Amino acid sequence: MARILVVEDEMGIADAVLYALRADGMAAEHCLRGEPALARLREDAFDVAILDVGLPDLDGFALCRRLRAFSDIPVIFLTARAGEIDRVLGLELGADDYVVKPFSPRELVARVRARLRRAPVAAVAVAAQGFEHDAAGQRIRYAGYGLALTRYEYLLLAALLSRPGAIRSREQLMDAVWRDAPDTVDRTVDTHVKTLRAKLRAIAPDADPIQTHRGLGYSLRT
Ligand code: CA
Numbered sequence: 143m144a145r146i147l148v149v150e151d152e153m154g155i156a157d158a159v160l161y162a163l164r165a166d167g168m169a170a171e172h173c174l175r176g177e178p179a180l181a182r183l184r185e186d187a188f189d190v191a192i193l194d195v196g197l198p199d200l201d202g203f204a205l206c207r208r209l210r211a212f213s214d215i216p217v218i219f220l221t222a223r224a225g226e227i228d229r230v231l232g233l234e235l236g237a238d239d240y241v242v243k244p245f246s247p248r249e250l251v252a253r254v255r256a257r258l259r260r261a262p263v264a265a266v267a268v269a270a271q272g273f274e275h276d277a278a279g280q281r282i283r284y285a286g287y288g289l290a291l292t293r294y295e296y297l298l299l300a301a302l303l304s305r306p307g308a309i310r311s312r313e314q315l316m317d318a319v320w321r322d323a324p325d326t327v328d329r330t331v332d333t334h335v336k337t338l339r340a341k342l343r344a345i346a347p348d349a350d351p352i353q354t355h356r357g358l359g360y361s362l363r364t
């Protein structure tokens with residue numbers, strides 16, 4: 143069941159949206175304010191976030207910016223004024239869609255459905271490889287077993303899992319994984335791929351899901 147977080151301070155609007163989402167078979171949760179919404183989005187995996195731009199504590203743009211620091215969840219903005227639309231489109235916040243108030247809840251549900259259809263391409267491929275990635279909990283399961291990973295092993299595998307089949311160069315993986323780490327060299331990637339492979343092999347000896355592309359980098363086998 144798709145999980146939707148609705149962040150809206152006007153109860154009338156929130157109620158109508160929640161009702162329409164639930165009537166369509168989705169699990170919808172509601173936050174009145176931005177800060178508690180961020181906390182919920184950190185601790186649980188949602189499929190779509192619907193953010194009102196005009197919130198009392200933290201406006202929807204600031205909320206989205208902070209959300210993007212840790213999540214790629216599809217975001218749909220609810221905007222009240224035409225002036226806000228320019229900001230939604232102009233700020234490159236990583237919003238996926240917007241709806242202008244007043245709107246029909248059915249139209250919003252249709253937009254949510256459209257996001258859900260587009261979203262889980264990677265998730266399906268990942269599932270096919272036997273991985274389950276709990277991004278919020280920073281845990282990865284493989285063939286049904288929880289992996290005991292170091293911080294960099296986790297970030298490295300998460301980077302490969304985010305786009306199965308895509309070849310990542312050592313440089314790209316360094317940027318994605320060792321962004322905050324000082325004084326590291328290319329071999330760091332190879333070393334961590336090696337320890338990762340050993341942990342995966344211990345669970346499924348013949349699978350070898352991480353593929354080496356000589357001179358290019360690594361990918362997750364699809
Ligand atoms: Ca509002």
